[in-house]
Amino acid sequence: MSQFDAPTIAIDNIAGDYTLDTAHSRLGFVARHAMVTKVRGQFGAFEGTATIDTETPANSKVDLTIDVTSVDTGNEDRNGHVKSGDFFDTETYPSIRFVSTDVKRDGDDWAITGDLTIKDVTKSVTIDFEQTGSAVDPFGNTRVGFExxxxxNRKDFGLTWNAALETGGVLVSDKVKLEFDISAIKSV
Incomplete structure (x- = not known):
């Protein structure tokens, strides 16, 4: 039994231009700490747009900018460390950017490949998304959802700080999972 209500489908064809609803979206990450637990964080400030072409998905586009200074890991000391030169160096590199280069679709499943720029390093990454529904909200906005x-690997982007553990292993995992819970509003 699902802990959430079933998604709604308000429109059959979600093609169009959209703006991220930042108040109802979450951009997060998960890293393993001390090889024993997961630390979760998220970014509180970001903006993005998308053009969805359901007939020719490769014509779809996504552009996302994240304010790295808005990072929140649930701990002020850790937030300060993550913002420092050991990791994001937010004074020099205040933004993360993702710009799509290719989009593929298989039913409700989408694969968005693009250039992810963290600090001064740009790498191609593919993010797998599932369309989670559409709705018309009480204010007349057409919304679509994606997860x-x-x-x-954070080291690929110059986020290399770490500390060895006496028992072997390291304090912060190299692999970081990026999580996207997206609500986007169709442009009128």
């Missing part, structure tokens, strides 16, 4: 994730 997605991908795993990246």
């Amino acid at each position: 997605g994730e991908t795993t990246v």
Whole structure:
């Protein structure tokens, strides 16, 4: 039995231009800490647009900018460390950017490949998304929802700080899972 209500489908064809509803979206990440537990975080400030072409998915586009200074890991000391030169160096690199280069679709499943820029490093990544529904809200906005994730190696983006553990292993995992819970509003 699902703990959430079933998604709704308000429109059959979701083609169109959209803007991320940042108040109802979450951009998060998960990293393993001390080889024994997961630490979760998220970014509180971001903006993005999407053009969805259901007939020719490759014509779809996504553009996302994240304010890295808005990072929240649930701990102020850790937030400060993550913002420092050991990791994001937010004074020099205040933004993360993702710009799509290719989009594929299989039913409700989408694969969005694009250039992810963290600090001064750009790498191609593919994020797998599942379309989670559409709705017309009480204010007349047409919304679509997507959930997605991908795993990246933080060292590929110059986030190399770590500390060895006496028992072997390291304090922070190299692999970081990126999580996307997206609500987007169709442009009128």
